[in-house]
Amino acid sequence: MAACAYCGTTILFGGIKDDDLRFCNDECFENGYALVIARSVSDNVVKREANKIYNGACPKCQGIGPVDVHVSHRVYSVLLYSSWSSIPNICCRSCGLKSQASNALFSLFCGWWGFPYGLIMTPIQIVRNIFGMARPPEEFAPSEKLENLVRIDLATQYIEEKSMPPPVNDV
Ligand SMILES: [Zn+2]
Ligand SMILES: [Zn+2]
Incomplete structure (x- = not known):
């Protein structure tokens, strides 16, 4: 049985399919999709x-x-x-x-x-x-929390503009 790629809930019927990922509803789809894109935003x-x-x-x-x-x-x-x-x-x-x-x-x-x-x-x-x-x-550098929020924010922007993040080695 499939589990939602975002929240992990078991999907009994219905749900949303995206390639090989399944999501239980629209909200999870959007959040999950942002996470997928967020992972591909380059660290730089x-x-x-x-x-x-x-x-x-x-x-x-x-x-x-x-x-x-x-x-x-x-x-x-x-x-x-x-x-x-x-x-x-x-x-x-x-x-x-x-x-x-x-x-x-x-x-x-x-x-x-x-x-x-x-x-x-x-x-x-x-x-x-x-x-x-x-x-x-931290007093000297952006915290990990800030970097995470920025990463998800960038991903959301890419999704809204329907553009893809620049390649990972872009500096
Ligand atoms: Zn879900
Ligand atoms: Zn202030």
């Missing part, structure tokens, strides 16, 4: 773009960088339903801290009110924010 292009972002101005406050990925974590609960997410922000350290602090505070007020996940995820998301605030990304 990724590093060059990541460096440009790292050394550029912060997209949020226009302040000086270094600009990198600062992930903030939040959870909210409504009645008994809880929802949590981790949001990668490409910005300077001080914008990253602001976002982590405000999401920690948001979770502190809005996270608890679901059972059982609100009670479980609220402390986890708050601690994740505190860790993120206490531990800045």
Whole structure:
């Protein structure tokens, strides 16, 4: 039986076929396709773009960088339903801290009110924010996270423009 190439779910019937890959639905197809293209984007292009972002101005406050990925974590609960997410922000350290602090505070007020996940995820998301605030990304070079986001972003652009990435040895 086929498994979805993106999420790994077993496909009972239907799904989308692309060459020898199968996907369970449109969303997985798009994500999975971006991953396939992302793997073929050359490291040099990724590093060059990541460096440009790292050394550029912060997209949020226009302040000086270094600009990198600062992930903030939040959870909210409504009645008994809880929802949590981790949001990668490409910005300077001080914008990253602001976002982590405000999401920690948001979770502190809005996270608890679901059972059982609100009670479980609220402390986890708050601690994740505190860790993120206490531990800045690398000080000298773009982080792996930034390079990954750039890689997927480039892949998405190639797909939207329906062009193929430049050959791998292009510098
Ligand atoms: Zn899937
Ligand atoms: Zn900033």
